[in-house]
Amino acid sequence: MARRSWAEPYRVKVVELIRVTTRGEREQAIAEAGYNTFLLRSDDVYIDLLTDSGTSAMSDQQWAALMVGDEAYAGSRSYYRFEEAVRAVYGYEEVVPTHQGRGAEHILSQILISPGDVVPNNMYFTTTRFHQEYAGGQFVDVIVDEAHDPQSLYPFKGNIDLDKLQAVIDEHGAERIPYVSFETNVNMAGGQPASMANLRAVHEHCQRHGIPVMLDATRALENAYFIQQREDGYAQRSIKDILREICSYSEGATVSSKKDNLVNIGGFLALRDAELARRARALLVAFEGLQTYGGMAGRDMEALARGIHEMVDSDDHVAARVGQVAYLGDLLHDAGVAIVQPVGGHGVFLDARRVCAHLPQEHLPAQALAAAIYVDSGVRGMERGIVSAGRDPETGEHHTPQLELVRLTLPRRVYTQAHMDVTAESVAAVAADAEQVSGLRFTYEPPELRFFQARFAPL
């Protein structure tokens, strides 16, 4: 069959110039950055795949919206536009604006969790878990086992295991569980979706026990796309419809607008219960800002309102977004590079254990591979392996996670398929010659969240 390509559903109106550096410049830059891609200056990066958080390109409509932002301290018109967008697209009545996702997580955890409570989650996100524990809660992982296996092809690796959930209820009692924290398109599992059947079943199960379900709906749009593609009965349903149904199986949600919502900063907590929202707003004033801005400028809320509508106005947007990730994944897979499968919603994860099979984990294979890819082409990814996992506070030994990965995360609407071709060719070239990648050792190791600041040298 003749190949039929698809293309990005937008055209370019403004460009941001990026610089192609020489190999010599990159060798110098990575040495100065202590072989840590977090410490590179973005001017030295050609294709930046460090994160998809806050790195999206806004549309002409969003840029125009900045100009009509209402900066009133109270009662801003832009807030009401944003509130209307959340109600229309996500279907929650009560909207509490925050500066970004973690602000919403903080407020939600503080109003619902008491010390000694237990909060079941499907895997974890760093800030979500932090805020649950900071409020005195105990985090428990109830995700399906397949999520922890990089070789498993299970289509819904974000699902909650109902038996694990029931075991938590049996052990602690429903009254010690303030809510179930259900993340859509689980970030740390590689952007893996939950099925609608599972979202529905978890909600029904929780209702029987009087436990609310709170979504981390930061990546619910990408989850909706996978449901449309993979789940029986959803192929003909619109993304807008599927997203609404996902949210219907919850009592509220936290959202980082730096992802699906196509803006560079912002977030919100959304709830159905007016009394709960009243308690959230009481805390909001102290930690974020007044209830009609919560840490965002009027113009931010104006652009956010449009971003929320734009993400669902046509199914073409998310199809191209996830499609670009799949395109890069297919190129790498076809080139014989070991990646985590199935490829998720926001990035491709290279399996550094298999790519750099000559390096034992204590020689930091993923960190070394990320640095080698940068030197080859100026493509910046990040380590998700032994360096990110840190040390056991009791024994002082390195945690040795099963997953030793390099993450290549795609910003939304920023790069073209040609950038994906360049990326795939570079990764394939480095992987083909992987014995040349030398291991690394720490030269500086900070005590907390070491991956951000650590420095290394080649062995």
Ligand SMILES: *Cc1c(COP(=O)(O)O)cnc(C)c1O
């Ligand atoms: C990014 C992210 C968050 C945190 O949001 P911030 O805006 O970075 O504070 C929470 N959950 C998920 C799934 C995320 O991807």
